[in-house]
């Protein structure tokens with residue numbers, strides 16, 4: 281195992297630290313998916329996590345690791361999605377002030393959701409760059425600590441705790457399939473799993489268009505991507521030209537990275553609702569999509585990370601309607 285400033289012991293410590301905040305999410309065995317993919321399938325249901333995604337694991341580990349001085353000043357981040365919700369939730373649980381920077385075009389319901397978790401919404405900027413500039417300005421003015429969504433050892437260690445839970449219960453797991461965007465999730469899981477058993481294969485799954493980590497690994501350097509709308513909206517975005525941790529970790533430890541199409545993501549969301557009565561967002565369903573379409577090489581016991589459930593219900597209903605009418609014809 282190369283040295284990444286991060287060890288299995290950090291991940292165990294993170295798991296201990298975040299116990300008061302997180303839920304040990306259930307693992308569901310899926311005979312239906314297993315039959316299609318030719319492997320025993322275990323679904324780790326982070327859609328059932330507090331704030332409906334695994335992001336709370338990293339956020340909790342990071343915020344609980346801050347010094348007293350940092351805690352008393354507060355934290356700031358930029359995210360209208362699961363990371364913003366997780367930081368807001370954990371901060372309010374710990375009595376830490378949190379500011380979440382959101383672009384001017386973020387829908388009002390998302391702004392209210394962040395505020396509902398007790399954070400201050402800083403609504404500013406026509407685009408990502410402008411929002412980031414304002415966030416940096418406010419961070420400096422108020423002496424806040426910036427909480428990165430993925431490229432931070434404490435965040436990576438927090439996300440890796442999910443693998444500890446699954447492997448303690450199911451030590452026979454030989455393959456892990458996980459969604460892949462910035463690589464905090466896949467990186468933490470790969471570090472944990474391969475430290476415990478180097479023979480475990482870890483497969484990262486991204487959306488077809490603008491898959492920054494997938495393309496960067498192939499290019500051997502960080503590449504910028506243009507964002508195309510996707511059902512897996514939580515996977516959009518770059519990995520940062522000054523990426524310090526996740527690119528090297530994912531490049532070294534992921535055995536395979538694969539892509540799935542929008543139709544395959546929709547099919548996987550429908551499968552999760554119809555077969556397992558689970559509400560799963562697009563990003564959370566990409567691992568299941570890879571499985572149902574046999575996109576990678578699976579062993580005999582495959583853990584699939586179902587990373588989140590923040591999906592607009594009207595959108596999910598549309599997907600279901602299309603899926604069910606397709607079955608009839």
Ligand SMILES: *Cc1c(COP(=O)(O)O)cnc(C)c1O
Pocket residue numbers: 333335361362363429430459460461462463464465466514515561563564587588589
């Ligand atoms: C953030 C997120 C991911 C991707 O995690 P990274 O650490 O950025 O790779 C996957 N699924 C969901 C639901 C997310 O919110």
